[in-house]
Every structure is written in structure tokens, then in C-alpha cells.
Amino acid sequence: MAKYIVRRILTAIPMVLLITILCFALMHFAPYNAIDAMTTPKMSPETIELIKAKYGYDKPLFIQYLRWLNGILNGNFGYSIVTKQSIAGDLAVRIPNTIKLVLPAYATAYILAIILGLLAGSHKNKAADKVIDGISSIAIAVPSFWFSMLLIFILGYKLKLLPIVGMHSVGKEASMADFLRHFIMPFITLTFTFLPANVKFVRSSTVTQFSEDYVLVQRAFGASRGEIMFKHVCKNVLLPIITRLGMALQLLVTGAIITETVFGWPGVGPYFIKAIQGMDYPIVMIILVLSSTLVILGNLLSDILYCITDPRIREMG
């Protein structure tokens, strides 16, 4: 197993490198790049050369890439073209805000999905299944931004129960109750977004397990429905679901872009969208690198989890 994990880690590294190269190339060949941002047409060629030299843009591309990569590795993500702020500093504020929203929502959706999925899958074609599966099928087709508009209209405008934008009201930054009031609607939206696909996954996995031969064998040996469910099927269904956790890692940064934008939640979402609209390449590329790295890390994590939990793989070399 150790061998497999090491090999898996070794294949992940070139993937990350490839992505950084891709990002760097995109940034370099973009129609409007960092040099354009720092210079104005009025500057003399000499001044421009000087600026280029100052930031290292006169060096060969390869060297520039290594410097950029080195910067990223040391936590120096560069500066925003528009605001001239440190991207690392911005993200240090933004990412925790996103996590505050995504983590509870994903955890809720995850647990609900397991319960609902097992319930539906173990009652295939019965009323409970039809309701759960039917609602999931519809929910999958609902755009998250439309769902949030619905919430805003009902809870915000009509009932005037909840604030519709931001994370805190002005002047109430320390109030937990105020935070929660802002938190509810984006949280519901996100949970609703994550839920249906996960329910469908758990359900189909449960249905597959129930149709396995070993379930019939267990019945032939007098196991009750409950015993089959909790001593056998549950474990077999949960295993692939646990490994799905790894794949959710990237959501902690980019899982709520639309929802955050709709609700003006000060997370990565609006920051990213603003950067896109303002052609703020350094920010866009850092987020691209960051989220892709998280995807690769997440997949790595899934595979390792799978290795640890599945006895069939555990013993292999």
C-alpha cells in the first residue's frame, strides 16, 4: 500500500507543475498583461525597460516562470494589478470567509445525502424513494442562483426576515447572531446545491449493493433487514462516499462562487468575479493554480483514503 501511495504522490507532482506552466503561459500571452498594467503609453521606452527590469520581466521566460513559481511556493502570490494589494493578504481574509460558508453547508449536505440516499436506495420504487429521487432529479436542474433569488425574494423582501447581502451588518461585526442571520440564506442555497447529486450517488450505490449476491446470501442465512442494512450494506455504501470527501476539497475555495456573488458574501467568489471583470490576471491565475492544486490534492486524498479503507486494495503492494 505504501508503495502505491508513494507512486500516487509522485504522479501528482508533475500534474501540479503542468498546471502552473499552463497558468503562467496563459498569463503571459494574455491580451493585456502585467507590464501593460504598470506602464502607460506616455512613458518613454527607457522607463518601461526600467520597470521591466525592476520586476524581472526582461529575463527569459523560463527564468520568469521559475521566479513566479518560487514566489508562490514561498507564499508570495504577487500583487493585484487593479488595487496593488498583496494577493496573499487578500486571500488570507477571503478564504476563511468562504470556508465558514462552504464547510457547514457541505457537511450538512453530506450527512443529509447519506441519510436520504440510504433511505431511498433501500426502498427502491417505494413511496419514500419516489419522493426523494424525484425531488433530487428536479433539484439537479435548478440553477443555484435562481434558487437564491427565490430565497431572497421570499425571506428577504416579502417576509423581511433576513438581510440579503453581506456577512455582517455595519457596526455589528462581533455579533454572532448577526452573522448567523446573514449566514442562513447562502447556507441553505449551498446545501441545496450540494445535496441532490450526492443523494443520487448514495442512492444508486445503495441500490447496487442491495442487488449484490451477498445480500441474498445474508437473507438465506436469516439476517434481518436491519442487520443487512447496518452490518453489510452501510459499510459498502459508505466506503466510496468517504472517498468522495477528497474530491470536495477544492470546494473550500471555489465551491461557492455564484452563491457568494449573489449574496455579496465577502469570500473568494466576488473577489474572483471582480478580478475577471477587471482583467486582473495575477488574481485569476493564482486562484486557478490554487483550486487546481486542491483538486489534485483532493484526488490524491481520495485514493489514499480508499487504500486505507478498502481491504481489497489495502493488502496489495
Next chain:
Amino acid sequence: MMKRNEGNKKKSRSVRVDSVLLSLKHDKAAVISLILLGLIILFALIAPFLPVEPNATNIANRLQPPSAGHWFGTDEVGRDYFARVIYGGRVSLMVGFLAMLTSLTIGVAVGTIAGFCGGMVDMVLMRIVDVLYSIPWMILVTVVSIFLRPGLKSIILVIGFFTWMEIARLVRAETLSLKEREFILYAEFSGVGIWKIIISHIIPSVFPTIIVSATTSMANAIMTESSLSFLGVGIQQPMSSWGSLLQNAQGTMQNTFYMALIPGLLIIITIFAFNKLGNLLRVFVEPKIMNDEKE
């Protein structure tokens, strides 16, 4: 001998149709959504021949609630909202369809070539798939959309060029198993060129997979387009899609909620119907899915 073969073929077709009809019988939601989808597509197709004008403004007549003259009311500059919704659907469906075609073409090409050639070609192509797969699609699509001027063409290209990886993987896996089958081996042995084998043998054999992926791909493309347009990086004014109509409706939502409701419902129906269509096609391709309860 010949006769029996024909009989079998006929029988298998009727089994397929039967399975589809049976699953429709048990799924009223699918029937309703497919009928509605048919209507939506019909309206989108005949929109230019309808007596509606999506861009005629009439400031005196702005933000009117639904009435006999304006079925869905009017928007903030007095444009007929019914017309805007129909033309929006036209754009959304067109983006979905063309993006799906693009992504299918790339996916099938990459999948068959990687699977059939194997070796280095396969390795390189699959690494590309892996890398593109690792970038969250939202991020990838938005990033690329800034290189191209936002608009209809670029959104089709962006969605099409960056959503083909799943299809490529599926097609590659099928090609790999097809490659070992006698008729392909025979064709290869008798010196038929690789392109000819791919076009006349492999693609027809993976066609069922392609068709099923097409519906999923279409649903995903429509969802992506509406999200991007909603975020303001997709379809630009004065053209509109359901997503951009929703973005527009956000501002006046407090008073004219129906403007936010209608395009959203249409998106839901369309995506739901395409997903159902995908399930039905899957049943048609593999009728045994229906008969899984047998011994």
C-alpha cells in the same frame, strides 16, 4: 438463417421501444417535461415568424405586469417580456446545442484516437484530459472567457472546448475494448487505414454512448451558459439568454418577481427534460436496465 436473423433484429428493436414506452408509463414527470421541452424548442425555432419583437422599447409602457397584450409583462425599458423569454430560449438552446456539438466532436475525436492508437499518443492525450479535469470547470471557463470577447461565439467555444473530457474518457474506454473485437482486428489485418476504421467501425459502435452523453452534455452546457450569463461574463446585451434575463431581473426583483420566475422555470424544465431524455436513451440502448429484476 437469414430470416431468423432479421426476426431477431426486429424483435430487439421492439423490445427497445417497449422498454422506453414502459419506463415512460411509469414516469409521468418525464412525459410532461418532454412535451414542455418540445414546446420550448418549437417556440425557439419559429420565433422569427411570431408577431413578437424582443428589442422594441417603449418607455411609456415599462414594467407592466402580465396582461393580454404582454403575456409575461414588460421589462424596465418596456420590451415585451414574452418575446424576450422566447428569444432568450433561442439563444440558450442554441448555445447548448452548438457547445454540445463542439464538445462531442472533440471528445469523440480525442477518445477514439487515444484509444485506438494507444502508446505515446494515448499517454499525451490522457494527460491533457487529466490536467483539464483538475481545473474546476467554473474557473476554467471563466478564465478562458476573458481571452475572448464576451459574446455568443466565445461562450459556445469556451463551453465546447472545456467540457469534452468526460466524453473522451468514455469513448476511449469503449474504443479500447472494441479494438480487441474480431471485426476490427480483421479490418486492421486486411490493411484498412486507421481513419477508415475509426470512421466506419469504431464511431458507429460507440454511437449509443455518444447519444446518451449528448443529452447530458446539452443539459450541462445550458446550465453553464446561464450561470456565466448570470455572472455577467456570458451573453451580453442587447442579446439575451435565460441566464442574462435572470441577471437583469435581479435588480427589479422586489416588484416584478415574475421576471425572475419565468426564465428560471424554463431552465429547470429544459435541463430536467434533457436529463430524462438521457435516461430514456440509456434504456433504449440497453433495454436490460429495465429488466434487472429478473432471475
Next chain:
Amino acid sequence: MEEIKKNDDKILSAQNVHTTFRTHGKSVKAVRGVSFYAGYQEILAVVGESGSGKSVLMKSILGLMPENAEVTADQILFMDKNILEMTPEQQRKMRGKEIAMVFQDPMTALNPLRTIGFHLTEVLKRHRGMDKRTARKEAIAVLEQVGISSPEKRLDQYPHEFSGGMRQRVLIAMALCCRPKLLIADEPTTALDVTIQAQILELLKKLQDETGMSIILITHDLGVVASLSRRIMVMYGGLLMEEGLTEEIFYSPKHPYTRALLQAIPKPQAGDRKRLEPIPGMAPSLIDPPDGCPFAERCKFACEQCEKGIPKYRVYSDTQRAMCIFSAEELDARERKVD
């Protein structure tokens, strides 16, 4: 009828069992009125092609059919208790404890994520109320009994670490855990290599000798059971075509289908130069079964009469009967004519 005799020599007897599946408006009649019995301490072989209903019949009796299957019978007596009158809960408690079943494919019959020990001790805890320690001890003993070496170590291993033959042994061990009175083995060797097949059959025979339980052995291979069973039931198209003692079936088969089956067995004996005769045609559809004898369309003796209603049984001895409109003598006469 005459077939219902006094019950004290029968561990299991069933009258007129019907099993029908309903899928999407169509019904599949898998078993169409079968009456049979199994005696104490005997090995009964149930022989038939796939789709003959042999496996469905046994699963119906155990209450293991899926929910879309409907099982009816006049009565099913197991050790003088009517299974049909039991609650599902009582049926469940009977399964594994008094009647155990071993299945065709040992590769998929065990939960891949649970150890062998878990599988065995669960049964022991459930049916014999043992605590963990005693269950483990007993599990080791049972594994030894079915011929698995170093059982203590094997107990903590997972199914994938066992070969097919070894897994079948584990399943047989599971079945033995509660010392059942009746073991139903559903094609226990079909999925295994030929050499392993013989070992498993030998094991079953040995266990039957040791424990005195009855065994119902379901198989599609008449050759497999020759040396093993006391009696044989031949099924076709959801019906019982012929039953009799093993000698009766092998040396004086009455039904044309049984005869055809026997002719399809390769005989290794020297000098036997008779050609193997495959049975022409395919098994009948169970969705729309023929009105008459299901074998009629493949039977070389078939006449118009055969297609009008299911024939009655002809009783040839206390133990042998066959469902054919022709008597054995008539068939012999016709056979000579055909040749």
C-alpha cells in the same frame, strides 16, 4: 393423490407450488405447480437446464424471492410445520438455522468488506446465541470441518484472499454453523474448476455422512449427481417432468426429456461409441408458456395430443413417476420405429 404419503419419512414436502414474477405488466411463470418431497438423511438432486425453475422453486420455499414474485402452494411442510403459515419473522429465523442454502457463485456470495470470521460469527451469534469468544472458537472448528487449513489465521482474512473453491468451503461452513436439518445447494460447483468441483461434492457427501442432514442438490449436470444422490427430480419449463431413485432415472428413464438428457452426457467408458445427442431447440418462453407439455416442441415423440393440456403423471413405482402421455413401453416402441 397417491403421491401424498405419510409424512414421517419426509423432512420437506411441498404440494402444487407456483411462482410467478411480475415485471412491467408481464408475468413470468417460473414454477407452474410442482409437488415434491425430500426425505430425511437423503441427497435429492434437482436437475434441469437454466430457466427450468429449479432454483426458483427452492428459493420460493425458503421465502427468498424478490417482492415482485408471487409464491402460492397448497402446502409446504418442513418437519411437519407449514412454512406458508409462518410469519415472515418465523421464516427468517428458520433460514440459516434449520434450512441453510449454498449458492452458485462463491465469488460474489460474501461481502467483500467483511472478514470470513465476521460472516461466520454473525450466523453463530444470531442463531445460536453465542458470545463473540465462543462463536469464534466454533467458527474455527467449522472451518476445520470443511477442510480449510490454519483456520485461525484465515478467520481474519477477507474474501478476496480466498480462491473460488475455498470460498465455497467457507459458505458451506457458514451453512454448517447451525447444524441445519436440510441443506439446499444451488449449483454449488458450477462456477468452479473441474478438479475443485469434485472436491466440493466429496465434501458435501462427507458432511452428509457425518451430520445426517438432508441435502437438496440443484444442478444442470445429470452426470455430477450420479454417484451422489439417492433420488433425482428432473425439471423443465417450470414443471417436474420425472422423479425417481437415481438407479431408476439412470437405468430406466421414462420421460423423453430425461432420456434426451442422458444421451447428452458424455460417457467415458471404453467401447461406448454412441454419438452424443444434443437436444435440439431452445427452452420454452416462460412469459407465454405453451398450453401443453413444455417439452413437446423439442420432443421427437411429440404428437398433437401433447400440445393440448399438461399431461398427467404416470406412476411407475413407489418412487418413480413421469409426466408424459406415453407410457415407457409406448415410447420404446416408437423409438424403434424412429430408428
